[in-house]
Amino acid sequence: MSAGDALDLDGTIAARAAELRRLIEYHAERYYVRDAPEIPDADYDALFQELQAIEGAHPELATADSPTQRVIGAVLEGLEPVRHSVPMLSINTETDTTASGAEKFDARVRKALGLGEADPPVAYCAELKFDGLAINLRYERGELVRAATRGDGETGEDVTHTVRTIASVPKRLKGVDAAVLEVRGEVFMRLDDFAALNERQRKLIESGAKNEKVFVNPRNAAAGVVRQLDARNAARRPLSFFAYGLGAVEGWDVPATQNGVLDAFDAIGLPASPLHERVLGAAGLVAFHEAIAARRASLPYEIDGVVYKVDDRALQERLGFKSREPRWAVAQKYPAQERTTRLNDIGIQVGRTGKLTPVAKLEPVFVGGTTVSNATLHNLFEVRRKGVRVGDDVIVRRAGDVIPEVVGRVSKPRPGYVPNFRMPGACPVCASAVVREKGGVDHRCTGGLFCPAQRKFAILHFAGRRALDIEGLGEKIVDQLVDTGLVKSLPDLYALSSQTLQSLERMGEKSADNLVANIAASRKTTLARFLYGLGIRHVGETTAKDLARHFGNLERLRRADLPQLLDVPDVGPIVAESVHAFFAEEHNQAVIDGLLGAGFEWPESEGAAEAVPLAFAGKTFVLTGTLPTLTREAAKEMIESLGGKVAGSVSKKTDWVVAGAEAGSKLDKAQALGVAVIDEAGLLALLGRSAD
Structure with missing residues (x-):
């Protein structure tokens, strides 16, 4: 390489370093000041690491104001600045997510302490790296007097007014009368609280509320709440707090280890994360990292890594600091989410x-x-x-x-006009019509019995215990029947032979014979079960019985228009439109014709008989507790066979509550409302049956 080439290369590298500093400053301001990041943490980390690498290879390019040399942050306009008595520095991030990341940190610590291979392992405090907002709490004589954000490490923001609304931050410490005790920790939002907050935000936006937004992640939701100027807004948004370190201390007996500090926090009323432990050497760090990784998805809050700190505070003093971070601590991340x-x-x-x-x-x-x-x-x-x-x-x-x-x-200008995405009007798999229910958000294919994408689910539902009850036709068998092309539609089930079934994996002669017999037996059913088995959206067992009872036979139901469907008791517009749309599809009608051609039959009088007002017509029952001889399902079928309804809760409209052993709150409510309560014998008497 010539000298000229070297100068060109250095010029290119210098330009890249300047560009990286500009990008990091911009994205840090979006993250730390505005609480509105444009890129994920992993992308920001990649920019930061690239700048570190350039400055490491070319020290002459490192500037005093480089983001690698200081803590980035600023005070939000409207909040009072607070000068930290002890700087709130960040810690180095190890982005190597493998075991070697922990091993490299342990090796650096041992080298700095002058330890050889024969020396014992270093003890560490292993903690979680929370994805929240760092806070400094200042207690004087045990009373909370100020809460401040980290800011740029030297100066933060006074957020006492909002932090006081956090239930887990004590206003008074237990048994502490120290002149000054500054506690550092993380304010964060639990995942369940974050989901509930965003759901409320969506409803506000949908109602036309202005200046509301849905938060990108819990960290920014927490930061946005803490840095509110109005404490009333913060009080309406639940936050949590974990303590993890110390700032200025005057008159408090500081424990000798980091683990001891965390235990002491709990004793004086400051919550510390229960997931911290004392581990030995690199092996202990690796084991902790792996154990938390296995639990990460089930934690009630977000973390993006773990933190390792030399446990002995005297050793921390020996190791000291370098520019913007301590030598005795490191954060090891997990793979970016x-x-x-x-x-x-x-x-x-x-x-x-x-x-x-x-x-x-x-x-x-x-x-x-x-x-x-x-x-x-x-x-x-x-x-x-x-x-x-x-x-x-x-x-x-x-x-x-x-x-x-x-x-x-990522918010940036588009090079030109790009059209909005639109949902298709026809299913991309089967070309059936696509519909969206009024008030709903989901679009659905109407080709339930015909659509290949829905084939397996349609067969399993059809064969279910409460539909056609085809014993032996489970998920594994259905998978094979569909995947091999033996069954493409419901009528194909009734053409299966024992010999064909024996070609399936793990299907013996006896099992095949039994399944063929069970499929054949399913032809004799009821109109209600048949309707339920078709899988019409919004048509459950009760609605299927209502439809069968009202129309009396399948042909009248197939030809029914919307007004006729709305005449069915308890059938509203959504159900009526769903039923009408189902029967409007020609391929659904073809499947039904195929099933009827396979020999399906049910009592001709089923509909007519059900249409006659019987003893229980219009009456509502609630079943509770365990009956002596009847199952819940058997009792329900008896009631419905005489026109009655079985509801899941007790109200003033309930006619009878049938109570068995260990009846609970439903019985209490019935007695409070004055609803008639009967036992199994009383139910059988109403049914005109004996208890034998």
């Missing part, structure tokens, strides 16, 4: 129940420990809310075994 990539296209996936889900076709990206090329967009309304369009850079999230999803788009 969020990354940025390009949205190449949006496809459609048809689920086993007919739901159409938009699927993001992505430029492959490594996230959550695996390479992701597809991610769910949930439904059309989520696509609109997130504002994503083909060609956008989007944020992809994959947590544990959860299906990857697109969280949102």
Whole structure:
């Protein structure tokens, strides 16, 4: 390489370093000050590590104001600045998520302490790395006098007014009368509280409320709440707090170890994470990292790694600090759960129940420990809310075994007009009509009995105990029948022979004979069971019985229009439209004709008999407790056979409560409302049957 080439290379590297500093400053301001990040943590970390690498290879390019040399942060306008008595520094992040990440930290500590191979292992305090907002709590004589954010490490923001609304932050410490005790910790939002908050935010937005938003993640939701100017807003949004360290201390007996400090916090009323432990050497760090990784998906809050600290505080003093971080601590991350990539296209996936889900076709990206090329967009309304369009850079999230999803788009101008995504009018699998129910968010294929995507589910539902009750036709058999092409539609079941079934894996002659016999026996059923077995959306067992009772036979129901369907007791517009749409599809009618041609039959008088007002017509029963001889299902069928209804809860409209052994709150409510209560013998007497 010539001298000129070297100068050009150095110029290119210097320009890249300057660009990295600009990008890091911009994204840090979006994250720490505005609580509105545009890129995931992993992308920010990648920028930071690239700058560190350049400055490490070219020390002359490192500047005093470089983000690698200081803590980034600023005071939000409207909040009072607070000068920290002891700086709140960050700690180094080890992005190597394998065992070697912990081993490298242990090796650095041992080298700095002058320890050889023969020396005993170093003891560490292993903790969780919470994804929240760092806070300094200042207690004077045991009373909370101020809470401040980290800010730039030297100066933070006074957020006492909002932190006082956090239930887990004590206003008074137990048994502490120290002149000063500053406690450092993390304010965060539990995952269940975050989900509930965003659900409330969505409802506010849908109702037309202005200046409301759905939060991207719990960290930004927590930070946004803490940095509210109005404490009343913070009080309405639940936050939690864990203590993990100390700032200025005057007059408090500080324990000799980090683990001891955490235990002392609990004793004086400050919550510390229960998931911390004393471990020995690199092996102990690796074991902790792996154990928490296995539990990460089930934790009630978000973490993005673990933190290792030399346990002995005297050794911490010996190791000291370098520029912006301590030498005695490190954070080791887990595989990133969020990354940025390009949205190449949006496809459609048809689920086993007919739901159409938009699927993001992505430029492959490594996230959550695996390479992701597809991610769910949930439904059309989520696509609109997130504002994503083909060609956008989007944020992809994959947590544990959860299906990857697109969280949102990276905010930047598009090169030109890109049309909004629209749901198709016809199913991409079977070409049946696609519908969306009024007030609903999901689009569905109407070809339930015909659509290949729904075939297995349709067969399993049809064969279920409460439908045609075909014993032996379980999931594994259905998988083989469909995958081999032996069954493409419900009528194909009735053409199966024992010899054909024996060709399936693990299907012997006796099992095949029994299944053929059970399929044949299912032809003799009731109209209600047959209707329920068709899997018409919103038609459960009770509605199927209502339809059978009202129309009397299948042909009248198949020809019914919407007004006629709405005449059925307890059938509203949504159910009526669903039934009408089902029978309007020619292929559904073809499947029904095929089943009838296979020899299905039910009592001709079934509908007419049910249509006659009987003793229990219009009467409502509630079953509770265990009856001496009748199962809950048998009692329900007896009641419904005479026109009665069985409800799940007691109200003033309930006519009888049938109570058995260990009847609970339903019996209490019936007695309070004055509803008639009978036992099994009383029910049988009403039915005109004996108890033999």
